[in-house]
Amino acid sequence: MGKLDGKVALVTGAAIGLGEATARLFAAEGAKVVVSDWDVERGPTVADDISSGGGTATFVKADVSKTEDVRAMVQATVDTYGGLHVLFNNAGIVGDTASTTECTEENWDAVVDINLKGTFLGMKYGIPAMLKSGGGSIINNASTSGLVGFPELPAYSAAKGGIVILTKTAALEFAKQGIRVNVICAGTIMTPMVQQFMDSKEGMQQFLESKVPMGRFGTAEEFAQFALFLASDDSAWCTGAEHIMDGGILSI
Numbered sequence: 001m002g003k004l005d006g007k008v009a010l011v012t013g014a015a016i017g018l019g020e021a022t023a024r025l026f027a028a029e030g031a032k033v034v035v036s037d038w039d040v041e042r043g044p045t046v047a048d049d050i051s052s053g054g055g056t057a058t059f060v061k062a063d064v065s066k067t068e069d070v071r072a073m074v075q076a077t078v079d080t081y082g083g084l085h086v087l088f089n090n091a092g093i094v095g096d097t098a099s100t101t102e103c104t105e106e107n108w109d110a111v112v113d114i115n116l117k118g119t120f121l122g123m124k125y126g127i128p129a130m131l132k133s134g135g136g137s138i139i140n141n142a143s144t145s146g147l148v149g150f151p152e153l154p155a156y157s158a159a160k161g162g163i164v165i166l167t168k169t170a171a172l173e174f175a176k177q178g179i180r181v182n183v184i185c186a187g188t189i190m191t192p193m194v195q196q197f198m199d200s201k202e203g204m205q206q207f208l209e210s211k212v213p214m215g216r217f218g219t220a221e222e223f224a225q226f227a228l229f230l231a232s233d234d235s236a237w238c239t240g241a242e243h244i245m246d247g248g249i250l251s252i
């Protein structure tokens with residue numbers, strides 16, 4: 001028996017990285033999964049691969065920063081699988097590496113729109129569908145950068161910090177209606193996003209590795225297991241909380 005048998009899960013940014021790993025694990029645990037992304041090359045291949053492996057998944061294209069896309073993404077989920085029980089607001093970008101004075105307004109807007117507004121829109125349209133489905137679990141993807149400052153990533157840190165407080169707000173609003181809302185604050189996990197960030201600055205990889213007490217970055221599979229805990233009834237009494245997984249970084 002899977003931990004998500006009978007559940008419908010919607011994962012944004014699921015074409016690659018943490019979203020892909022989580023969508024695959026949710027499907028392996030019995031959920032019917034909507035793999036959503038704005039990447040129409042990789043996204044459908046993830047859904048097809050899950051389906052050909054015996055799971056249930058479909059791809060829905062959406063840019064999470066666009067109201068109409070997010071509304072349609074939630075509607076497509078309900079139309080395809082009959083409801084919504086698990087929503088993983090994962091899609092995000094790091095944006096440019098630049099100090100607060102050097103960060104351009106364009107970079108600020110793009111990073112905040114995708115990370116923070118995208119999470120807001122996911123909940124704005126996802127929560128009504130979840131209420132009609134009898135409740136559920138929302139997992140938002142912030143970062144340790146949303147809990148402590150990260151030099152030269154002002155927009156990313158601000159957006160992730162905003163996601164933490166937005167999570168708590170929504171959790172309080174819907175706690176009595178059977179909707180749990182939690183946020184994961186992960187340290188560095190090697191994904192295409194992180195690889196690109198490492199490559200943008202010489203010595204960045206060694207610098208970040210040296211900050212991890214456990215001596216290594218996390219894996220996408222470890223992240224997915226953490227998201228599964230929050231998606232499933234194993235975390236039935238958890239809501240409004242920031243869940244840190246970082247190999248010990250923030251303990252220093």
Ligand SMILES: NC(=O)c1ccc[n+]([C@@H]2O[C@H](COP(=O)([O-])OP(=O)(O)OC[C@H]3O[C@@H](n4cnc5c(N)ncnc54)[C@H](O)[C@@H]3O)[C@@H](O)[C@H]2O)c1
Pocket residue numbers: 012013014015016017018019036037038039062063064065090091092093094114115141142143144185186187188189190191192193194
């Ligand atoms: N990898 C890490 O170390 C780490 C740590 C903490 C938090 N996070 C967060 O986890 C999430 C996923 O990160 P990742 O490392 O897997 O990144 P990634 O770049 O490997 O994957 C991100 C996915 O999101 C999609 N995406 C980006 N903008 C989108 C948009 N506007 N609409 C729809 N899809 C969009 C991309 O196409 C891609 O498939 C992000 O929110 C990131 O901030 C990552």
